[in-house]
Amino acid sequence: MPDTALETRGLTKAFGGFRAVRGLDLKVRRHAIHALIGPNGAGKTTVFNLLTKVHVPTEGQILYEGADITREASAAIARRGLVRSFQISAIFPNLSVRDNVRVALQRRLGTQFQFWRSGRTLTVLDEEAMRLLAEVGLAEAADARAADLSYGRKRTLEIATTLALDPPFLLLDEPTQGMAIEDVDRIKRLIRRIARGRTILMVEHNMSVVADLCDTITVLQRGEILAEGPYAAVSTDPAVRAAYLGGGHA
Known part of the structure; x- marks a missing residue:
C-alpha cells in the first residue's frame, strides 16, 4: 500500500483573474498529522474547499488512495472517507x-x-x-x-x-480558533487521540498546537508552497519568518 493517502498535482483555483491556489503539489502521508499554515489569504481554506469539492479545480488533479477524485462530487468524497470539520461550529x-x-x-x-x-x-x-x-x-x-x-x-x-x-481521513479547519487556553489543551489531547489509525490534515493558526501535534507542516503563501517539513525546520526558515513577520497578505 502506498505511503501517501492524499496527493495534489498542479492543483490550481482561479477566481476570475485571481489565482487563489497556484500549481499546488501536496502529499499527505497516511496516518500522519499534517498542517497547512500561512498568513491570512495564503489559500489554506481554498485548498480545503478544493479537496472537499466546495470549489471545482481550475487545473490539476486530486488523488486519494491512488484514485483520481478531481471531478467527483462532495457526497462521493465523503463516502470515500474524507470528512471535514468546519471552522464554524x-x-x-x-x-x-x-x-x-x-x-x-x-x-x-x-x-x-x-x-x-x-x-x-x-x-x-x-x-x-x-x-x-x-x-x-x-x-x-x-x-x-x-x-x-x-x-x-x-x-x-x-x-x-x-x-x-x-472517517479514515479527517480535515480539521481551525479546530482551536477562539478557544480559551484550557480548551486548546483539551482539543490538542483529543486530536492526538483520534489520530491513531487516521490521517489528519488541519488548517491551524495556533503555532503551539502545530508544533505539538504535527508531523509535517506545509506553509502556503499566495497559493503556493513556501516551505515544507517538520516544525523545527519550517519555523526557522527565513522565508517563512519573513512571510509571517513582514505581512505577506495574498
Missing part, C-alpha cells in the same frame, strides 16, 4: 449532546433522510453515541442541550459528530 443547538451524535450516526441505519420516523428508532444508536462521547470527553454532558455547552465543548461535540462517520 455546525451542531443542532436545541438537541441534546447525545442526540447530535445519534443524528450523525443515522447514516449507518440508512435512515438519515426518513424524517417522519419516530425518534425512538434512534435508541439502537445510544451505545455507539455514548462510546463516541466518552472518546471525546463529553459523556457526562450527554443529556445537556448543545446550546448550553461552552464554545470549546461545542467544537468538541462537532468533532464527535464528524467521528460518527468513522
